[in-house]
Amino acid sequence: MAKDKRSKAPAPPPSSATPSTNKATPPSWPPFKPSLPVVELALEPVVPDKVVVLRSFFPRSLCRDYVSFLRDLPLATTPGKPKRGEAMRVNDRFQIDDASFAHRLWTETGLKEAVTGKDVAHLWGGEVVGLNANIRIYRYRAGQFFDAHYDDSNNVTVKTETGAQLPARTTWTLLLYLTSSADGCIGGETVFYPFDRRSPKDEVAVSLETGMLLLHKHGHDCMLHEGREVTAGEKWVIRTDLCIRR
Numbered sequence: 001m002a003k004d005k006r007s008k009a010p011a012p013p014p015s016s017a018t019p020s021t022n023k024a025t026p027p028s029w030p031p032f033k034p035s036l037p038v039v040e041l042a043l044e045p046v047v048p049d050k051v052v053v054l055r056s057f058f059p060r061s062l063c064r065d066y067v068s069f070l071r072d073l074p075l076a077t078t079p080g081k082p083k084r085g086e087a088m089r090v091n092d093r094f095q096i097d098d099a100s101f102a103h104r105l106w107t108e109t110g111l112k113e114a115v116t117g118k119d120v121a122h123l124w125g126g127e128v129v130g131l132n133a134n135i136r137i138y139r140y141r142a143g144q145f146f147d148a149h150y151d152d153s154n155n156v157t158v159k160t161e162t163g164a165q166l167p168a169r170t171t172w173t174l175l176l177y178l179t180s181s182a183d184g185c186i187g188g189e190t191v192f193y194p195f196d197r198r199s200p201k202d203e204v205a206v207s208l209e210t211g212m213l214l215l216h217k218h219g220h221d222c223m224l225h226e227g228r229e230v231t232a233g234e235k236w237v238i239r240t241d242l243c244i245r246r
C-alpha cells in the first residue's frame with residue numbers, strides 16, 4: 001500500500017453521535033483485583049523500537065471479570081462499508097471518553113513505572129504523561145477482523161493527579177488482550193508488516209495472550225498492521241494510547 005494512500009483506522013464518531021460514545025456516563029469499570037501488577041512488569045521487544053509487549057499485565061481472573069462486565073455494555077457493530085481512505089473494520093465496539101479510567105490504568109497497574117524506566121523512556125518520543133481518555137472496547141466474533149491500516153497520532157489533553165489538563169499527543173497504541181486460545185479464541189492475531197506491504201513472508205504476527213498488553217508506535221512511522229480474522233470464540237480488547245507532553 002502506498003504511503004500517500006494510507007488506510008487509516010476509522011475515526012472515532014463525533015461526541016454527540018450515540019449514547020455509547022464520548023458524552024455518555026462512563027461505565028463502573030470493575031476494580032483491579034487482585035491489586036496490580038501481579039508480576040514484575042518487563043517490556044519485551046517484538047520489533048525493535050516499534051512493538052513491545054507486557055505479559056500478565058492483567059491476571060486471567062481479572063480478564064474474566066472484565067469480559068463478563070464488558071459484555072453488558074452497548075457494543076455497536078461497525079457498519080460494513082468504510083469511508084474513503086478508512087480501513088475496513090468488522091467488529092463490535094464501545095467507545096467512551098473516560099479520563100478517570102485512563103488515569104487508573106496508568107497509575108494503578110504498574111504501567112507508569114514500567115514505561116518511565118530509564119532504559120525504555122527513549123522509546124515514546126517525549127515525556128510520557130499518561131493515557132488517552134478515549135477508551136475503546138472491541139469484541140471480534142467468528143468472521144470479524146480489522147483490515148490493514150495505520151494508526152494516527154492525535155492531539156489530546158491528559159488529566160493529571162492535580163486535576164490539571166495537560167496538552168499531550170498520542171504516540172503509541174495500547175492493546176490489552178482479554179482473551180486468547182486458552183479461552184477458545186482462535187485467530188485474531190495482531191499482524192505487523194514492517195515493509196508497508198501485506199506480504200506473508202515479512203509479517204510479524206503477535207498471537208493473543210490473555211492479559212497481555214501490546215504497545216506499538218503510531219503516527220508517521222506506524223507500521224501497517226491488521227487484526228486478523230477470528231475463526232472461533234471471541235477476541236476482547238481494551239484499546240487506548242500512550243501520550244507524551246506537547
Ligand SMILES: O=C(O)CCC(=O)C(=O)O
Nearest residue numbers: 009146189190226227239
Ligand atoms: O485488534 C487488533 O488486533 C488491532 C486493533 C487496531 O489495529 C486498532 O485499534 O487500531
Ligand SMILES: [Fe+2]
Nearest residue numbers: 009150151225
Ligand atoms: Fe490499528
